[in-house]
Amino acid sequence: MLPTPAIAALCEKFPLMTELMALQPLSWFNPAIAPAAVALRDVGLTADDVADASARLARFAPYLAKAFPETGASGGIIESPVVPLPGMQAALGIAPGKLWLKLDSHLPISGSIKARGGIYEVLKHAEMLALDAGLLQPGADCSLLASDAVRAFFGQYAIAVGSTGNLGLSIGIMSARLGFRATVHMSADARQWKKDKLRSHGVTVVEYATDYSVAVEAGREQAQNDPTCHFVDDENSHDLFLGYAVAGERLKRQFAAAGVTVDAGHPLFVYLPCGVGGGPGGVAFGLKLAFGDAVHCVFVEPTHSPCMLLGVYTGLHERISVQEIGIDNLTAADGLAVGRPSGFVGRAMQRLIDGYATVSDEELYRLLATLEQTQGFRLEPSAVAGFAGIAPVLAAPQYQAQLEMATHLVWGTGGSMVPEQEMAAYVARGRTLLAAGDV
Ligand SMILES: *Cc1c(COP(=O)(O)O)cnc(C)c1O
Secondary structure, three states: OOOHHHHHHHHHHOOHHHHHHOOOOOEEEOOOOOOHHHHHHHOOOOHHHHHHHHHHHHHHHHHHHHHOHHHHHHOOOOOOOEEEOHHHHHHHOOOOOEEEEEEHHHOOOOOEOHHHHHHHHHHHHHHHHHHHOOOOOOOOOHHHHHOHHHHHHHOOOEEEEEEOOHHHHHHHHHHHHHOOEEEEEEOOOOOHHHHHHHHHOOOEEEEOOOOHHHHHHHHHHHHHOOOOEEEEOOOOOHHHHHHHHOHHHHHHHHHHHHOOOOEOOEOEEEEEEOOOOHHHHHHHHHHHHHHHHHEEEEEEEEOOOOHHHHHHHHOOHHHOOHHHHOOOOOOOOHHHOOOOOOHHHHHHOOOOOOEEEEEOHHHHHHHHHHHHHHHOOOOOHHHHHHHHHHHHHHHOHHHHHHHHHOEEEEEEOEOOOOOHHHHHHHHHHHHHHHHOOOO
């Protein structure tokens, strides 16, 4: 924790700090928001980089269809449906506008948003190694990487990552299927079933009694001591970020096919759960490229882990952690249990994210139970955080003139692989809280 005078100085300079430290759900709209045409230049990555990532995923589609038959129906393209949520909209009393849900909770292979960035980075690394070794010709379809000979070749290489759970699942399952030696360094928040699942895929899981930042550091160290090891750097990786960003053009096509208009007169508000920031940051980058100023992105974090809000609000980015201001980083939203944000994402996206909100664990349980009751979708606590961003937007003066024709899209980020018993306990907890009317 920072010394008391340093905290007092922060509170004086940044009035929201007091509420943040008191763990009160709050929202903050970014006064530095700028037009996409200007602010996209901050990112240091371009539409061409996203197009390159998209083309790479297309080259790998035949491989994925072969290695993961569950992706066969979509021809090896890992994508999730987007669905309207009339029942949930009525239950939450959201008006005007229309509420939709992006079901990344149901992405194949790892059942979370991490199937975008995590799998992309592993595929890109595999492609690079196979090209260098002459096992693959440039531009060729990658399904030949599924052969035993290529798997044996990848077995000379290792991949390591630090994770609160879902990134580990994506990286671990993908790496092991390609033949890599995969190690996942898991923070204390990681659920037991995620560790068990990884071990069943032949992944080495190293457990830590500490939080995410320590697990990431351990992965970084492992890779530094082993020249054959690639470290997936959740805090800084451009490849992860680009893998997530491909979602933007995909959503644009999905909305066009569904007859949902997004333009200056029909704004799109997208609500993204935020942990370290790579997932929501990358998706938001792709959305800004696809929809420009017609899309407004809002990040939502647990009241106990508001690292991105803290970093962007104070301008200190990765130089401050929630623990340093006395917040414990303990939350039921294990995918969001991150105390120190990605400085890369915080800076790159500083003028592109409209706002930030925080949500209590109790509210997450109520939201997941309400979603289950009204629409039958079962998401994990982290994955419903986006719903908590809607009320602050509806109340914000700057949006009032636009709300009539608005689409609200909650990015549902995980849950389809949660074991039945665990999911039943989540839903029961939410129903109990709802019945208690304890709001
Ligand atoms: C990882 C994760 C997020 C947030 O992604 P970050 O890149 O950590 O910000 C959101 N929801 C779920 C379910 C996740 O696993």
